[in-house]
Amino acid sequence: MDKTINSLKSKDIRLNDVRISKFVDANTIIFIIMGFLLSRSTLIDYIAPLGFAFFICISKLDRYKYPVFVSTLLGILLSGNNTGSIFKYSIALCAILILSSQLKKVPSIFKVSMLGVFILSAVSIGQALVGSKYIYDLLLIGMESVISFIAIYIFSFGVTLIINSNNRVSVRLEEAISMSLLITFSIMGIGSITVFGLSIRSVLSTVLILVASIVGGSAMGSTSGVVVGLAFIINNITSAVYMGIYSFAGLVGGAFSRLNKYFCILGYILSWIIMYSYTSGLSSNIMEVRDILIASLIVIILPKSFFDRVGKLVKSNIDSNEIVHDYINRSKNLTNNRLMDIYKTYNELANTFDNIREKDKIINEKDITNLIDMIHNDECTSCSMKRMCWETRFNHTYKLMYKLIENIEEHGEATSRTIPEDFRKECMKPEMIVKVANYYYKLFALDYDWNNKFSESRKIISNQIRNISKSIEDLSKDLNTNISIDLEKEKGISDELERNNISIKRINYLTKGNDDFEITIKRRTCSNGCLCDKRLISIVEDCIDEKLSVQKIGCHTLGSNCTIKLTKAQVYKAVTNVASMSRDGYVLSGDNYTYMEVSDGKYIMAISDGMGKGKKAYDESSVTIDILEKMIDAKIDNEIVINTINNMLLLKSSEEMFSTLDLGIVDLKKGSLETVKMGSCPSYIKRDNGEVDLISSSSLPVGILSDIKMDRHNTKLGNGDYVIMVSDGIIDAGKSNNFGDNWLIYFLQKLESTNPKEIANKILDRALELQLGEVDDDMTVLVTKMYSQ
Structure with missing residues (x-):
């Protein structure tokens, strides 16, 4: 009985695990946290529509809308905002939940944004009419509507990216911006919470800029600094000077990211301190330096796998080598598998031709039986001795006919002199029988000759099919092992040509085996067709440290394109x-x-x-x-x-x-x-x-x-x-x-x-x-x- 109870309990636990994993995953937790924090992020004069805007993007997803609704509503209630604003955003949030089934049918994010603005504006105008009725309140409603529309439209890209992050090959620019805004304003929603005097908001903001600088270099570091500084200004936390400080620090830190993350962090700290000293004076807020140092320590502790995962997500915007290599390898594997399937098909077809059984002699046992039947039908059916030969003495007659056919097979033809003596004595018309037997035997011999010719042709075709399959197999092996694209060298050559004021349209660097390569450059033709022979080849040779041979196509066609193919110099x-x-x-x-x-x-x-x-x-x-x-x-x-x-x-x-x-x-x-x-x-x-x-x-x-x-x-x-x-x-x-x-x-x-x-x-x-x-x-x-x- 105890075993039964224990087994039932274990089943219940497993069922609960299944139910939990079915409705709660990593994305659910992320959305719940974002919904709670964004709804707490207050902008200008109690304007806090970010949580409302975020929930509109989530409301079209049945899997997440109820948990996010609860967390967003809870964030509104705990936001510390005035009672009117809490009431207004709560009513608008409930209205969106009620209309969520209809929102799913609206494919355009523009229309969804307009609908969200209409609902929030209607609640806000109604509240203003019942309350103060000041012109200032109407201006705030207009500003709130604009912010809501922009937030709904931008947040939709970030939500889509989070849901499909595992299946994305690249990240679009609008998705990257949306994600940075979602993360930044979520951090702002933490508010002025401190732990042992440390500002959680300041620490996380610094972590965000440092991670962006390490993964994306100067471009992402400075962009993240601008976004964080802007968020601080909008939330009335700091002055506009901080936007410049954060962006400059992210720029400098990102410039050192090519060395390693430690130099990146050091560059960020030093540039932040220098800029802050010049603008505000370091002694004005020494505690912020402490927050930056704590954030730097957190970034140092973060494992390499974390940076790899973040880097893979935004790789296409920074350095697409890994993604392109992955795409090339997958394409090669698909092509290779397809070629191998074709190879196996052709090889099996060739085996089918080889396995066709051929006759090893003119007539076999079955043919002899058919030959005796044909002789019997032509000559014996009208013979007066038919009953005696084929009914009374069937076995004896069949043996005589069999010996006659063996005689024909041995000599190629039976004559009056080669007819067996016992057959001559017992058959009433042996000459006619022999004549018919010779005739049919020649037909079998002719058929045998043609079968041999067809057999030879089948062998030739089989051999050729096998040659085709072997060519396909060689192509598959060659494609799978020898040929690859070196994107690093493509970028290096392209940068070197650009530094020398040589513009190109496209460059391909193919490696073939361990010691061979082919570089193809496409560009506009030069005036005299001699650029390839002089400057271009010299620059590429210095770049890859190899002597090159050049093959030019279209170099002397003015106003057209030129293709330059460079290979390892031939001896x-x-x-x-x-x-x-x-x-x-x-x-x-x-x-x-x-x-x-x-x-x-x-x-x-x-x-x-x-x-x-x-x-x-x-x-x-x-x-x-x-x-x-x-x-x-x-x-x-x-x-x-x-x-x-x-x-x-x-x-x-x-x-x-x-x-x-x-x-x-x-x-x-x-x-x-x-x-x-x-x-x-x-x-x-x-x-x-x-x-x-x-x-x-x-x-x-x-x-x-x-x-x-x-x-x-x-x-x-x-x-x-x-x-x-x-x-x-x-x-x-x-x-x-x-x-x-x-x-x-x-x-x-x-x-x-x-x-x-x-x-x-x-x-x-x-x-x-x-x-x-x-x-x-x-x-x-x-x-x-x-x-x-």
Whole structure:
């Protein structure tokens, strides 16, 4: 029985806790305290409408209106105001409570403010008409109406901010002002209460200014000082001199906030004492210094988490880095999750294609049964021996037919000589049966061939889908790990450019990995388009202490915008020249080539030689080069690029289509060359000292097999080195005079020219000379020279 009673008690306690947490939270307590203190804050000649104005903002919220009503009414009763004012504000407060359900339907805060002013003015005018009827009272009513309207309108922003503080990314200016006024006038509502001679109002006001200075710097410190000083003046506590003292002290204290809070507090105390000494004389009220010191001690004791929470609330108005970083990270996470979902979908789709079962031979057990049925329907149904064969001796006949089909499967076709002897003896028309069996078997064989072709196409599509999913996965990883925005450096560069009188519209600083970055600056074009090359680059280099390379877009278009892209300076520069000639009698060359600088300091050169000659060869090689350019520029992995080209050629036509691919990727920052060869000719590196290195390959061209094997090589490059890439027309030129495949090595060793264009032309001229002026195949030479910058 005792256990039951205890369990019921514990349940009651839990239920009470639930009920309390449901109706009383931190916001409820804050609103109750504010309602009580604001209603005690008396302004000019018994005018105290702030509690009334605050309750109007709360009355639209059912969760808070009754507790705040009680606290505000209690504050009015204990305000120490005259009886008429207490009666007036109490009646107006009750009227608002009665009309609160209707106020919820009014969306405009302007209309709510006007309604509140109308109710308070009606009560005040009625009271004045019954009472003294002086003109002065009517003037006070007008002033009270103006104050009430302003207070209702401003307080509404602060109430909204308190309710939604956990979900806000930033704080608007009007919300910050509203909050400062709510807090300041709540402090004023404390009145002249003292503890051991300490003025609670003075201590809390100083705490407010110090916290604002530490969190927001000079701007918020001086603003808070002005608000506190104004509140003191309105409440007839001090003279107007205090507004200047508080604002100046907040300004100086905020200036030291970048060091730490201790310097901020010290700066506030010293500046307050100095200003007070000059204006009023320090000896006139030495006790205020004591109040400031006590407030400073309270601020020192406050934990760092308190300042972090306050700082996060107003961060967007002071320094938005944390909020922007949080937004960027959340956006990256959402994008990354979405990309990973797409990756998993495509990967599962590729697995579905791979898991489709294929036939491993022309006919299986089920096919044999169907084949026997078809033979039976075509020939046996009209045979006079049908009953004997298929009813009396069914098993025996089925075995004979089965052996016949196995014979066809073994030899590909049954003939009169390969018909089993026992089948010939027992069947009345064996030749017709064999003829029908051969016919249907060929249909199964044809179907099997097509299934194999479809299977191969499915594998190619599956491979390509998996390449797409791999690209999406790589993009997701790259987005999640490598790329980020450095707002601190953006601000530093922007401030430095502004100090040098260079105006910009926007700056973006992207970091890529640990040792790479990209700076994009947008501004109006300068008169001669040379600012980027001179002052701007020099300023940014000094700011980040890095040598930079510049890429300009729109610099010479007057009256427009200019985009300057700055990256880490590249150690090398690459220059490529080409010499080519098509086969005799053909306008279109089967050789296609490209060379270009891509992102991240990479430079690519490529030659593709299509199979055959003329337009067909041109189409094959041009497809290869087009796909290569677009995918390399999109930063897709080289292996995926080659696989995509291979799949494209395999699926593009029912005829055989393939092309060689010789790809060179130069890292201009590190001075290295990566080569990817697919059935292509060797490449040559002529060193600055005259030596020639050979990079050869034994791989097949793309477009022949679905599973490809790439030959990849990495080579170090230096200043003055030449990378020579050629098509097979150049190499084969030496075979006509028995010079072999290595004739180009000896020719390059003896070549003394340093101009890449001249080297390309001399190689082509030598190849033509070896063929006695006849062009048996398309010939292309790409010569790339490396320069150190």
